[in-house]
Amino acid sequence: MKIKYKIDYLVKTPEFVKCTDTKEQTNKEVTDSEIKRLTTCIQKNADGLLSKHKYLTIVQGYFINVNSTKHNNSVIYEPRLVLYVLAKGFIPIDEYPFDSQYDGIKTEVREGTFQLFGNQANDIQDNIRMGCSIQRVINGKPYIGTLGVFFEHQQHGLCGITCGHAILSPEEHIKFMTKQANVDNLQNNIVFQPSEPNVLGQVVQVISSLGDIFNSGNDIAVVKIDNRHPVNGKLSQQKQETKEQEFEYTSGRVFTSNKYQGVCCKFGRTTEFTKGTVELFVGNVTKTIEMHGTEVTYSNLIVVNQLNECEFACPGDSGAPVFVKDGDGENVCIGLLLGGIPGCGPYYVIPIEKILNDIGITKLKSFSPSNAELGRSIEKVEQNINKKIDKLEQKIVELLLKRST
Incomplete structure (x- = not known):
C-alpha cells in the first residue's frame, strides 16, 4: 500500500x-x-x-x-x-x-545565497606574499583561507590580516561573534603556510562582530608573522605565468571613500588574480543561513560584480586583498574579501576603513623605500662608481708608463 x-x-x-x-x-x-x-x-x-x-x-x-x-x-x-x-x-x-x-x-x-568563502591549499613560500594560502588545524581538521595585507602592530610587530571565519572553527566563530571568547580561549593559535607542519606564526587577535544597518560588522583575524617575512609588495605566484605577476602593492595606502565605482582586482589562494567591478554604494545587508543555530549578519559592505562573466572569487579566497587604482594610478587597498554568491556573484568585501579602525591603526605595511634609504642607496652607488673610476685611472696610468718605456 x-x-x-x-x-x-x-x-x-x-x-x-x-x-x-x-x-x-x-x-x-x-x-x-x-x-x-x-x-x-x-x-x-x-x-x-x-x-x-x-x-x-x-x-x-x-x-x-x-x-x-x-x-x-x-x-x-x-x-x-x-x-x-x-x-x-x-x-x-x-x-x-x-x-x-x-x-x-x-x-x-x-x-x-550569501556564503563565507573559507576552504583549500598551495605552495610553501620562502618569503610570504599577499594572497598566499594559510591554514589552522583544530582537532585534526584544517581550516584554510587567504592571507591578505600586512601591517606593523605596536605590540606584536609584523602581522598579516585574514578573515576570521577562514581559520576559526564554526563553533569558535560564533563564540567570537557573540562575545563569548577571546584569543586566550583558542585551543591552539598556530598558523601554517601553506599547511602543516610549515609554521608561519600565530593568531594574536580576532575581531568578529555582527552588523546592523548602520554598522557593517567585522570578521578578521590578525596573524603575527614569526617566520619567512615578506620582502616586497608582490602577489603570490600564479600557477600560469601572466602579466598580472608584475602587480605590486608597495605604498601601504588605502582607499576609504564609498564613492568609488569601477574596476578592482584581488588575489586569492583559490581563484588567484581576478578582476571585477565595484558597484555604487547604496547600502546592503547580508545574512548567512543559520550556522550552529546562529545567523551571522553583515551590512554596508563593498559590493563587487563579475567582469566579463569571469568568476571573481570562490571558497578559499576569504581574506584576499582587494585593490583599485587611485587618481595617481597607484594600487590602493579597499578591503578584504568576505564572501558572496559562488559562481555568479555579487561578492562582498569588508571595507579597509572598518578593519583599520577596529585594529586601531592608520596605515598598512609599506614596501616603498624611505627617502633616507634612497639616499643611502644612491650614496653606495656613487661610492662603487668612484671606486671603479679610480681603478680605471690607475690602469690607464700603468698602460701609459709601459708605452713610455
Whole structure:
C-alpha cells in the first residue's frame, strides 16, 4: 500500500530571475536624491525583511537601465530593492510573499545565497606574499583561507590580516561573534603556510562582530608573522605565468571613500588574480543561513560584480586583498574579501576603513623605500662608481708608463 503525502506550498510568481540572468547595471547619471531614497529604503526595511523571511540572505540596492518609450527610447535609471533567496518561486508555509514594492521602490527577487568563502591549499613560500594560502588545524581538521595585507602592530610587530571565519572553527566563530571568547580561549593559535607542519606564526587577535544597518560588522583575524617575512609588495605566484605577476602593492595606502565605482582586482589562494567591478554604494545587508543555530549578519559592505562573466572569487579566497587604482594610478587597498554568491556573484568585501579602525591603526605595511634609504642607496652607488673610476685611472696610468718605456 502506497501512502500519499500532501505537501502544501505557495507559488510566489511563475517568473524569476537567477543571478546569471540579471540586466547589466549602470550607475552613471544617478542623482544623489535617488541614491538617498534607495539607501533610506534599505535602512528602513532590511532588518524587518531578514527577520520575517528565513531564506532571504541579501537585501541590496541597485539601479538598472530601463528603455523609456515615453522619452524617445532614451535610457533612464530606476532603483530596485533586490532580494536574494535560497530558492525562488516558493516560500515557507508560515511566511507571506514579498511586497511588489517598498516605499515606492520596486522589488526584484533573485536566486542565490550569501556564503563565507573559507576552504583549500598551495605552495610553501620562502618569503610570504599577499594572497598566499594559510591554514589552522583544530582537532585534526584544517581550516584554510587567504592571507591578505600586512601591517606593523605596536605590540606584536609584523602581522598579516585574514578573515576570521577562514581559520576559526564554526563553533569558535560564533563564540567570537557573540562575545563569548577571546584569543586566550583558542585551543591552539598556530598558523601554517601553506599547511602543516610549515609554521608561519600565530593568531594574536580576532575581531568578529555582527552588523546592523548602520554598522557593517567585522570578521578578521590578525596573524603575527614569526617566520619567512615578506620582502616586497608582490602577489603570490600564479600557477600560469601572466602579466598580472608584475602587480605590486608597495605604498601601504588605502582607499576609504564609498564613492568609488569601477574596476578592482584581488588575489586569492583559490581563484588567484581576478578582476571585477565595484558597484555604487547604496547600502546592503547580508545574512548567512543559520550556522550552529546562529545567523551571522553583515551590512554596508563593498559590493563587487563579475567582469566579463569571469568568476571573481570562490571558497578559499576569504581574506584576499582587494585593490583599485587611485587618481595617481597607484594600487590602493579597499578591503578584504568576505564572501558572496559562488559562481555568479555579487561578492562582498569588508571595507579597509572598518578593519583599520577596529585594529586601531592608520596605515598598512609599506614596501616603498624611505627617502633616507634612497639616499643611502644612491650614496653606495656613487661610492662603487668612484671606486671603479679610480681603478680605471690607475690602469690607464700603468698602460701609459709601459708605452713610455
